[in-house]
Amino acid sequence: xxxxxxxxxxxxxxxxxxxxxxxxxxxxxxxxxxxxxxxxxxxxxxxxxxxxxxxxxxxxxxxxxxxxxxxxxxxxxxxxxxxxxxxxxxxxxxxxxxxxxxxxxxxxxxxxxxxxxxxxxxxxxxxxxxxxxxxxxxxxxxxxxxxxxxxxxxxxxxxxxxxxxxxxxxxxxxxxxxxxxxxxxxxxxxxxxxxxxxxxxxxxxxxxxxxxxxxxxxxxxxxxxxxxxxxxxxxxxxxxxxxxxxxxxxxxxxxxxxxxxxxxxxxxxxxxxxxxxxxxxxxxxxxxx
Amino acid sequence: xxxxxxxxxxxxxxxxxxxxxxxxxxxxxxxxxxxxxxxxxxxxxxxxxxxxxxxxxxxxxxxxxxxxxxxxxxxxxxxxxxxxxxxxxxxxxxxxxxxxxxxxxxxxxxxxxxxxxxxxxxxxxxxxxxxxxxxxxxxxxxxxxxxxxxxxxxxxxxxxxxxxxxxxxxxxxxxxxxxxxxxxxxxxxxxxxxxxxxxxxxxxxxxxxxxxxxxxxxxxxxxxxxxxxxxxxxx
Ligand SMILES: Nc1ncnc2c1ncn2[C@@H]1O[C@H](COP(=O)(O)OP(=O)(O)OP(=O)(O)O)[C@@H](O)[C@H]1O
Ligand SMILES: [Mg+2]
Numbered sequence: 001x002x003x004x005x006x007x008x009x010x011x012x013x014x015x016x017x018x019x020x021x022x023x024x025x026x027x028x029x030x031x032x033x034x035x036x037x038x039x040x041x042x043x044x045x046x047x048x049x050x051x052x053x054x055x056x057x058x059x060x061x062x063x064x065x066x067x068x069x070x071x072x073x074x075x076x077x078x079x080x081x082x083x084x085x086x087x088x089x090x091x092x093x094x095x096x097x098x099x100x101x102x103x104x105x106x107x108x109x110x111x112x113x114x115x116x117x118x119x120x121x122x123x124x125x126x127x128x129x130x131x132x133x134x135x136x137x138x139x140x141x142x143x144x145x146x147x148x149x150x151x152x153x154x155x156x157x158x159x160x161x162x163x164x165x166x167x168x169x170x171x172x173x174x175x176x177x178x179x180x181x182x183x184x185x186x187x188x189x190x191x192x193x194x195x196x197x198x199x200x201x202x203x204x205x206x207x208x209x210x211x212x213x214x215x216x217x218x219x220x221x222x223x224x225x226x227x228x229x230x231x232x233x234x235x236x237x238x239x240x241x242x243x244x245x246x247x248x249x250x251x252x253x254x255x256x257x258x259x260x261x262x263x264x265x266x267x268x269x270x271x272x273x274x275x276x277x278x279x280x281x282x283x284x285x286x287x288x289x
Numbered sequence: 290x291x292x293x294x295x296x297x298x299x300x301x302x303x304x305x306x307x308x309x310x311x312x313x314x315x316x317x318x319x320x321x322x323x324x325x326x327x328x329x330x331x332x333x334x335x336x337x338x339x340x341x342x343x344x345x346x347x348x349x350x351x352x353x354x355x356x357x358x359x360x361x362x363x364x365x366x367x368x369x370x371x372x373x374x375x376x377x378x379x380x381x382x383x384x385x386x387x388x389x390x391x392x393x394x395x396x397x398x399x400x401x402x403x404x405x406x407x408x409x410x411x412x413x414x415x416x417x418x419x420x421x422x423x424x425x426x427x428x429x430x431x432x433x434x435x436x437x438x439x440x441x442x443x444x445x446x447x448x449x450x451x452x453x454x455x456x457x458x459x460x461x462x463x464x465x466x467x468x469x470x471x472x473x474x475x476x477x478x479x480x481x482x483x484x485x486x487x488x489x490x491x492x493x494x495x496x497x498x499x500x501x502x503x504x505x506x507x508x509x510x511x512x513x514x515x516x517x518x519x520x521x522x523x524x
Contacts, residue, residue: 180361
């Protein structure tokens with residue numbers, strides 16, 4: 001029993017990171033209507049810039065900041081490609097463009113960062129964590145979950161309470177009407193891409209030390225990110241938050257059972273499958289009536 | 290005073306000129322009424338003026354400044370407001386949020402509630418739940434709080450009850466009386482001619498009439514003829 005609890009708690013830090021990633025996916029989908037397959041690969045660029053800088057002997061804090069900045073810039077570049085070259089295209093074409101870009105970024109990233117060989121990611125949150133009911137909750141988990149909660153609350157508050165949030169909602173609902181009102185649509189869209197790039201970079205810096213941190217594996221964290229976002233139908237920040245944490249916890253639990261441990265990585269796929277089947281069931285139900 | 294002036298304006302759609310050599314003037318304190326049958330090119334003309342679609346040749350000047358190369362967003366900030374056909378509210382937002390989203394620092398929501406008092410009681414209602422007339426008031430109000438110099442209004446009456454149309458027409462007249470230049474595209478020709486000053490009738494991309502509203506309003510036969518052109522003559 002206690003080992004179950006320990007494993008569940010161990011899943012919290014990955015869960016926190018999935019939650020951050022899921023919230024970022026919801027953010028870009030809601031505001032610029034793009035399903036961003038490149039999300040985590042762009043974050044991986046930021047995270048690897050940070051590692052390479054620390055390996056070169058730069059102190060941690062500047063490396064982290066430069067990594068976040070590079071992640072934001074890379075994301076903005078992808079945003080410009082999809083908004084300028086494919087501005088008139090449908091959502092599915094835009095999604096396909098980001099999927100194609102994902103493959104390119106992974107290939108280049110693998111090459112530039114030394115292939116499958118994991119890098120030594122520094123633990124960017126030091127500290128021992130806290131004891132709860134005899135189980136240790138690591139500082140990394142607390143920071144990841146705290147940051148995920150912060151992002152969720154911040155995203156909701158900005159969208160519902162600020163003028164910029166109103167303008168972002170206007171942009172997402174009717175881009176042309178927003179432009180005709182003189183709302184700075186181009187600048188806001190770039191801001192959304194930059195912000196999501198920065199956030200995913202932070203998420204990957206947090207989650208990398210827990211994984212085999214090669215570029216490809218980190219990029220493929222887009223799967224749990226989408227699973228979390230899907231739980232909230234790509235709309236709800238809160239559902240993505242809870243969903244991300246749950247996926248992490250389920251993964252943690254799966255590690256307890258010898259037979260299941262190897263299949264841990266399949267958990268997000270299963271979640272996607274279950275959510276999709278569930279929503280289909282609703283549609284069929286409606287049709288049947 | 291002339292606020293908006295187009296000169297020999299040509300706008301193409303898929304390579305075909307849909308607006309041909311059009312000269313339109315809108316002055317402060319006046320309503321320029323733009324009439325014409327379906328497909329005449331009225332919406333295209335407004336979209337060219339506000340920058341939604343590019344201009345093939347000719348000029349669009351706002352207070353003497355050329356706008357042809359200026360983006361739609363910059364034209365809006367310069368003072369051209371466009372109330373598009375089809376009531377383009379932000380449906381997920383409340384009435385008040387729709388009005389606030391592009392509120393100019395010198396403007397206030399009170400002005401809009403004064404112009405359309407019926408919106409005040411509906412200010413916290415999600416705008417997709419409003420009636421068609423109320424939605425039209427919201428999009429007109431939303432354009433006004435950006436402090437424009439000229440407002441282009443495209444078929445605000447479409448699908449609305451006559452009482453509501455009358456109400457909206459009064460509101461638009463009030464805007465002009467407050468000093469704005471208004472370009473009003475309407476299917477309800479008679480109502481528009483009653484409140485308007487300058488009138489234009491468009492047929493197949495060109496203006497076939499330019500004069501004052503009163504003259505045209507008092508001559509239903511001519512109006513009928515202008516609308517229908519050759520077909521009208523044959524009949
Ligand atoms: N998006 C488009 N692509 C190609 N052609 C178009 C497009 N929109 C309109 N047209 C064509 O341009 C011409 C002018 O259309 P426009 O919508 O400007 O007319 P309108 O006077 O506003 O008509 P209505 O009274 O029906 O609104 C029409 O022949 C129409 O078929
Ligand atoms: Mg039209």
